[in-house]
Amino acid sequence: MNKLKKITILLIFVINGCTSNKSIVKNEIKKETKIIVFSGVNTQNDIVLNYPSSVLKLDNELQLIADTRNNCIRQIKDNQILNFAGNGQDENIDGKYQSASFQNPESMAIDSKKNIYVSVNYHQIRKIDPSGNVSMFAGKKYRGTIDGPADGEIESAKETAYFPLISSLKIDKKDVIYVAAGHLIRKITTDGLVTTIAGQNGSGDKIGNAKKALFYQISDIALNDEGDIFVVDQVNKKIKLIKKESTVSEFIPKGVIDWPAAIAVNSKQEVIVFDSSQKKLYKFDAKGKLLNVFSNEKLYNESFAHHVKIMVDEKDNIIIPSQNYVITITPDNKTTQIGEKDGTHRDGNANRATYQMPYDGVFDKDGNLFVVDKGNNLIRKISKNGVVSTFAGSGLYGSQDGKNTYSSFEYPNAITIDNNGKLFVLDGDWKSTKIRVVDLEGNTTTFIDTKRSTVNWERPADLVCDSKNNLLISDSVKNTIYMITPEGIVSNYFEVKHIKLNSPHGLAIDKKDNLFICDSYNNRIVKISKDKTISLITPNNGIFFNEPENIVIDDSGNIYVTDENRTRIIKISNANESEIYLKGDILGKNKDRNLSEYYNTLKLEQFNNEIYVFDKYDNQVIKLN
Numbered sequence: 035m036n037k038l039k040k041i042t043i044l045l046i047f048v049i050n051g052c053t054s055n056k057s058i059v060k061n062e063i064k065k066e067t068k069i070i071v072f073s074g075v076n077t078q079n080d081i082v083l084n085y086p087s088s089v090l091k092l093d094n095e096l097q098l099i100a101d102t103r104n105n106c107i108r109q110i111k112d113n114q115i116l117n118f119a120g121n122g123q124d125e126n127i128d129g130k131y132q133s134a135s136f137q138n139p140e141s142m143a144i145d146s147k148k149n150i151y152v153s154v155n156y157h158q159i160r161k162i163d164p165s166g167n168v169s170m171f172a173g174k175k176y177r178g179t180i181d182g183p184a185d186g187e188i189e190s191a192k193e194t195a196y197f198p199l200i201s202s203l204k205i206d207k208k209d210v211i212y213v214a215a216g217h218l219i220r221k222i223t224t225d226g227l228v229t230t231i232a233g234q235n236g237s238g239d240k241i242g243n244a245k246k247a248l249f250y251q252i253s254d255i256a257l258n259d260e261g262d263i264f265v266v267d268q269v270n271k272k273i274k275l276i277k278k279e280s281t282v283s284e285f286i287p288k289g290v291i292d293w294p295a296a297i298a299v300n301s302k303q304e305v306i307v308f309d310s311s312q313k314k315l316y317k318f319d320a321k322g323k324l325l326n327v328f329s330n331e332k333l334y335n336e337s338f339a340h341h342v343k344i345m346v347d348e349k350d351n352i353i354i355p356s357q358n359y360v361i362t363i364t365p366d367n368k369t370t371q372i373g374e375k376d377g378t379h380r381d382g383n384a385n386r387a388t389y390q391m392p393y394d395g396v397f398d399k400d401g402n403l404f405v406v407d408k409g410n411n412l413i414r415k416i417s418k419n420g421v422v423s424t425f426a427g428s429g430l431y432g433s434q435d436g437k438n439t440y441s442s443f444e445y446p447n448a449i450t451i452d453n454n455g456k457l458f459v460l461d462g463d464w465k466s467t468k469i470r471v472v473d474l475e476g477n478t479t480t481f482i483d484t485k486r487s488t489v490n491w492e493r494p495a496d497l498v499c500d501s502k503n504n505l506l507i508s509d510s511v512k513n514t515i516y517m518i519t520p521e522g523i524v525s526n527y528f529e530v531k532h533i534k535l536n537s538p539h540g541l542a543i544d545k546k547d548n549l550f551i552c553d554s555y556n557n558r559i560v561k562i563s564k565d566k567t568i569s570l571i572t573p574n575n576g577i578f579f580n581e582p583e584n585i586v587i588d589d590s591g592n593i594y595v596t597d598e599n600r601t602r603i604i605k606i607s608n609a610n611e612s613e614i615y616l617k618g619d620i621l622g623k624n625k626d627r628n629l630s631e632y633y634n635t636l637k638l639e640q641f642n643n644e645i646y647v648f649d650k651y652d653n654q655v656i657k658l659n
Contacts, residue, residue, distance in 0.1 A: 067615055067616050067658050067659075068658065068659050069616075069620070069621075069656055069657075069658060070656070070657040070658075070659070071385070071654050071655075071656060071657075072384065072416075072646060072654075072655045072656060072657040073384035073385065073387055073389075073405075073416050073420075073422060073654065073655040074384075074387060074388065074389050074392065074649075074652070074653050074654030074655055075385070075386060075387070075388055075653075075654070076652055076653075076654065080386075080388070081108060081115050081116065081117065082104075082373075082374055082377030082378055082380070082388055083099070083101055083104070083108070083115065083355070083357070083358055083359065083360070083373050083374070083377060084101060084102070084103035084104045084357075084377070084378050084390065085102050085103045085337075085338075085339045085357050086099045086100055086101045086102055086108070086339065086355035086356075086360070087100045087102045087139070087140040087141065087339040087341050087342055087343060087355065088100045088140060088141050088142050088341075088342070088343035088345070088355065089142075089343070089345045089353045089354075089355050089360060090142040090143070090144060090150070090345065091144075091345065091347055091348075092109070092144065092148075092150075095111065096109055096110070096111055097109065097110040097353070097360070098110075098118055098142060098150070099115070099355060099360060100139040100140055100141070100142050100152060100355075101139070102138055102139060102140055102339055102341075103138075103378075103390070103409075104122060105120055105122050105123060105124050105135065105136050105137060105138065105139065106118075106119070106120035106121075106122055106136065106139075107119040107120050107136065107139060107142075107152065107162070110360060110372060113372060114372075115360075115372060115373065117132055118131070118132075119131045119132060119134060119136070119162055119166065119168060120132065120134060120135055120136045120139070120168075121133065121134070121135050122135070122652075123135035124137055124138070124651075125137050126154055126155065126158070126160060126170065128167075128168055128169045128170070129167075129168055130165075130166045130167050130168065131166040131168070134168035136152060136154050136160060136168075137154045137155040138154060138155055138156070139152045139153070139154050139160075140152075140153045140154070140156075140200070140201075140339075140341045140343075141153040141200065141201065141202045141203040141341065141343055142203065143203040143204055143205045143211065144205065145205050145209040145211075146207075146209055147164070147209070148164040149161055149162070149163055149164065150162040151171060151203055151205070151211060152203075153200040153201075153202075153203055153213075155175060156199050156200055157173050157174065157175050157176075157196070157197050157198070157199070157200060158170060158171075158172065158173035158174070158175055158197070158200075159171045159172040159173050159197075159200070159203065159211075159213070171192065172192035172193065172195060172197075172222055172226075172228070173192070173195055173196065173197050173200075174193075174194060174195070174196050176196075177196050177198070189227065189228065189229050189230075190227075190228050191226055191227065191228070192222050192226040192227070192228050193226075195220075195222075195228035197213060197215035197216075197220065198215050198216035198218070198235075199215055199216040200213060200214070200215050201214045201215070201252060201253050201254060201341050202214035202252070202253070202254045202255045202341075202343065204255055204256065204257050204263075206257055206261055207261075208224070209224050210222070210223055210224065212231075212255060212257070212263060214252040214253075214254065214255045214265070215252075216233075216235075216251075216252070217233045217234065217235065217236065217237050217238075217248070217249045217250060217251065217252060218230050218232070218233040218234070218235070218249075218252070219231050219232040219233055219244075219249075219252070219255065219263065219265065219276065221279075230245075231244055231245075231276070231279045232244040232245065232247050232249075232263075232265075232276050232279070232282060233247055233248065233249050233252070234246070234247075234248060236248070237249070237250040237251065237269070238250060239267070239270045239272075240282075241274065241282045241283055241284060242281065242282060243280070243281065243282075244276055244279060244280050244281060244282050247274075247282040249265065249267045249270070249274070250267060250268070250269035250270045251267075251268045251269045252265055252266060252267060252268065253266045253268040253294070253295050253296070253341065254266040254295065254296045254297045254341075254343060255297070256297040256298050256299050256305070257299065258299045258303050258320075259299075259303060261278070262275060262276065262277055262278075263275070263276040263279075264276075264285060264297050264299070264305060265282075266294045266295065266296065266297050266307070267294075268293070268294055268295065270288060271288045271289070271291060271292070271293070271294060272284055272285075272286060272287060272288050272294075273285045273286035273291070273294060273297065273305070273307060273322075285305070285318075285322050286307070286318065286322055290316070290324070291307055291309050291316055292309055292311050292312045293309055293310055293311035293312070294307050294308075294309060295308050295309065295310035295311075295338070295342055296308040296310070296342050296343045296344040296354075297344070298344045298345060298346045298352070299346065300346045300350045301346075301348065301350055302350070303320045304317055304318065304319055304320065304325065305317070305318045305319075305320070305322075306344060306346060306352060308342070308344050308354060310338045310342055312329070313329055313333045313334050313336070313338075314327055314328065314329040314333075315327070315328045315329065315333075315344075315352060315363070328363070328367060330367070330369055332361060332369050332371060333354070333356075333361065333369075336356035336357055336358065336359065336361070337356065337357040338354075338355075338356050338357065339355070339357075342354070342355065342356075343355075349364075349365075350365050351363065351364050351365070356373075358373045358374060358375050358376065358377055359371040359372060359373035359374075359375075360372045360373060376429075378390040378409070378410060379407060379410045379412055379414070379424065379429065380422075381414075381421075381422050381423050381424060382421065382422060383420060383421065383422070384416055384420040384421065384422055385420075387414075387416075387422035388653065389405070389407050389409075389410070389414070389653045389654070389655075390407060390408070390409030390410045390653060391407070391408040391409035391410075391650040391653065392405050392406065392407055392408070392414075392648045392649070392650055392653060392654070392655055393406045393407075393408040393446070393447050393448075393637065393648055393650055394406040394447065394448050394449050394637045394639075394648055395449065395637075395639050395646065395648055395655065396449050396450055396451045396457070396639060397451075397639060397640075397641040398451055398455055399455070400418055401418035401641060401642075402415060402416065402417050402418055403415070403416040403639075403641070403646070403655070404416075404425060404449060404451070404457055404472075405648070405655065406446045406447065406448065406449050406459065406648075408445055408446055408447055408650070409650075410427075410429050411427055411428075411429055411430065411431055411432075411442060411443040411444070411445065411446070412424055412425075412426070412427040412429055412443070413425045413426040413427055413443075413446070413449070413457065413459065413472055413476075416655070424439060425438075425472070425476045426438060426439070426441055426443075426472045426476045426477075426478050427439060427441055427442060427443050427478070428440060428441065428442050429442075430442045431443075431444060431445070432444065433461065433462070433468060433470075433480070435470075435478050435479050435480055436477070436478060437475075437476070437477045437478075438475070438476040438477065439476075441477075441478035443459070443461050443470065443478075444461050444462045444463075444466075444468075445461070445462065445463065446459045446460065446461045446462075446470070447460055447461075447463070448460040448494075448495070448496050448497055448637075449497075450497050450498050450499045450505070451499065452499045452503045452520075453499075453501065453503055454503070455474050456471055456472070456473055456474070457471065457472040457473075458470070458471055458481065458497060458499065458505060459471075459472065460494050460496070460497055460507075463493070464492065464493050465484060465491065465492060465493075466484060467484070467491065467493075467494045468480055468481075468482060468483050468484065469481045469482035469497070469505070469507075469518070481522065482518065482522065482524075487522070487524070488524060489516070489518075489524045491507070491509045491512060491516065492509055492510075492511035492512045493509060493510050493511040493512075494507050494508065494509055494510075494516075495508045495509065495510040495538065495539040495540070496508050496539055496540050496541045496584070497541065498541045498542060498543045498549070499543070500543055500547045500549075501547050502520075503520045504517050504518065504519055504520070505517070505518040506527055506541060506543065506549060507541075508538040508539055508540070508541050508551065509538070510537045510538060510539055510554070511537075513534070513535040513536060513537065513538060514526055514527075514535065514538075515527040515528065515535075515538065515541075515549070515551065515562075527549070527562070528562060528566060528568075532568060533560060533562075533568050534556075535551065535553050535556070535560065536553060536554070536555035536556045537553075537554040537555040537556075538551050538552065538553055538554065538560075539552045539554050539582075539583050539584065539635070540552040540582070540583055540584035540585045540595075540596075540635075540637070540638075541585070542585045542586050542587045542593075543587075544587050544591065545589075546563075546564060547564040548561060548562070548563045548564060549561070549562045549563075550571075550585055550587060550593065551585075552582040552583055552584060552585050552595065553582070554581045554582055554583055555581065557572075557578070557579040557580065557581060557582065558570050558571065558572055558579060558582070559571040559572070559579075559582060559585065559593070559595065571593070571606065573604055573606055573612035574610065574611070574612045575611070575612045575613065577604060577612045577613070577614060579595070579597050579604070580597050580598040580602075581597055581598070581600075582595045582596070582597040582604075583595075583596050583597060583600045583635040584596045584600075584635055584636065584637045584638050585638070586638040586639055586640045586645065587640070588640045588643045588644075588645070589640070589642070589643050590608055590643055591608035592605060592606070592607050592608055592643075593605070593606040593607075594615060594638055594640070594645055596635060596636050596637075596638060598618050599618050599622070600622070600635035600636055601618045601619070601620075601621050601622035601636055602614065602616065602617060602618030603615045603616040603638070603645075603647075603658075615645075615658070616658065621636060621647060621649050621651075621652075621656065622636060622649065622651045636648065636649060636650070644657055644658070644659050645657070645658040645659070646658070
């Protein structure tokens with residue numbers, strides 16, 4: 035039996051020489067850290083659509099767009115897309131026009147007084163009054179009860195009503211608001227009372243009495259001039275009709291439309307249905323007779339939001355928002371588009387390129403930066419000359435291996451590089467996370483697939499590569515570090531009994547193969563040297579770690595750590611002097627406060643002693659010096 039190596043635990047406290055409280059240096063920035071945008075454009079300055087869900091006609095010259103993934107309301111004026119309301123923050127803050135914020139705005143409707151209603155975060159409705167004041171109008175974000183009906187499921191005031199999954203808003207001539215929410219149709223009267231008029235909490239397929247009817251995932255609703263409600267019963271693949279809020283019948287039976295998504299009624303009271311799977315438009319007369327089926331290349335080549343809506347204007351033009359465009363189809367089938375193809379991942383000059391959640395990055399030896407563009411499921415390359423290109427991935431969600439842009443990723447979130455220039459990517463989440471390899475030509479293969487290997491991790495968080503091309507991977511749930519050799523042999527990097535980690539996340543490795551671990555919930559940095567000696571690093575000068583998340587070490591041995599809401603950066607110099615390098619309120623202003631901190635972290639990289647931050651909130655890569 036081989037003898038176990040003796041492991042020495044060395045505790046390093048970086049402290050001041052005096053014990054008096056008065057001698058503690060305040061945790062202030064010692065020098066001003068310069069912030070430079072290295073690549074990416076702030077969406078407020080360069081408007082690109084990102085899976086908009088709906089379009090609303092405001093007046094004869096103005097259309098509004100619920101730009102869902104950009105968390106903004108846009109406007110189309112003189113064939114240009116401009117900002118209307120929302121600052122892009124992924125939360126709901128009251129204010130006026132662009133000082134307010136919307137969390138995932140989707141369906142929109144307007145009443146006779148020009149008040150605009152917008153569904154947000156799937157459960158609530160916000161209101162924009164004619165003066166541009168934005169406020170919460172109806173709905174609670176959380177159900178609040180476990181057993182029995184929640185507030186609003188039978189009858190409730192609009193402020194306390196709960197809407198399980200809002201997919202559509204419509205307003206009738208009397209300013210009554212109809213809300214499709216989950217398997218239910220509800221209405222909000224002008225006095226603010228919420229009642230359920232059709233459907234039940236459970237899913238099913240039943241017609242007859244509206245209160246006893248069953249639907250299965252209502253995706254949209256539309257009203258005709260008589261006040262009848264057309265319901266897209268999506269999973270049942272039917273269109274149903276509610277007459278006088280009392281009786282439900284089948285308008286279009288199953289088998290006609292493959293995946294009905296959106297519905298509208300034109301001036302002739304004809305019913306238009308959009309099939310988002312086949313990307314076809316169906317037109318029916320008022321009695322349900324099929325009149326026409328239309329599709330073309332511009333529809334077929336686009337992707338659409340999950341809760342996409344269609345609009346018909348006063349000229350009977352059909353308007354559909356897609357991933358990149360607002361598409362208009364005239365009655366004689368002429369098609370026009372406003373927007374930009376692949377706008378969320380525009381290549382070209384670094385200062386004009388766009389990203390969707392740049393999550394992590396790594397430099398090669400020549401100074402080229404490879405960026406994990408998580409929201410676009412791509413690996414992007416910023417050349418040392420400042421030119422951005424798509425290095426790997428098609429942009430489609432999946433795990434397809436292949437050459438260059440024929441491969442696909444499943445929300446990649448961490449990247450490292452070996453001595454041969456090959457990229458290793460953590461792709462996916464939790465137990466299903468894979469390690470993908472992207473070679474020097476941009477070709478992608480799968481190195482570790484949990485379905486085909488003995489690895490049994492729970493939640494891989496970060497990875498680095500040592501001088502022998504071994505991969506080191508942190509598992510934030512199993513509280514360990516895995517080592518995977520170039521041959522794919524998996525082992526624990528150290529004996530767990532020698533050091534107890536608590537939610538390890540970010541990793542860094544220096545030129546001597548010393549490994550540094552952000553031991554997040556223990557509020558410390560653990561250093562494991564090449565000979566497996568373990569030491570602990572904490573800052574001095576009155577600074578304390580608050581859940582350190584990510585770490586990088588520059589060529590001079592200085593350590594930079596993100597902590598405290600994952601946006602503050604602490605620097606510990608190679609002389610063990612600590613300072614707050616960047617305050618926590620400078621970057622990450624578009625931070626989603628409703629997501630777990632695991633998803634909110636800012637990752638770091640360095641090249642030539644300059645620190646780079648991947649600011650996924652503002653979709654930019656930032657350089658600090």
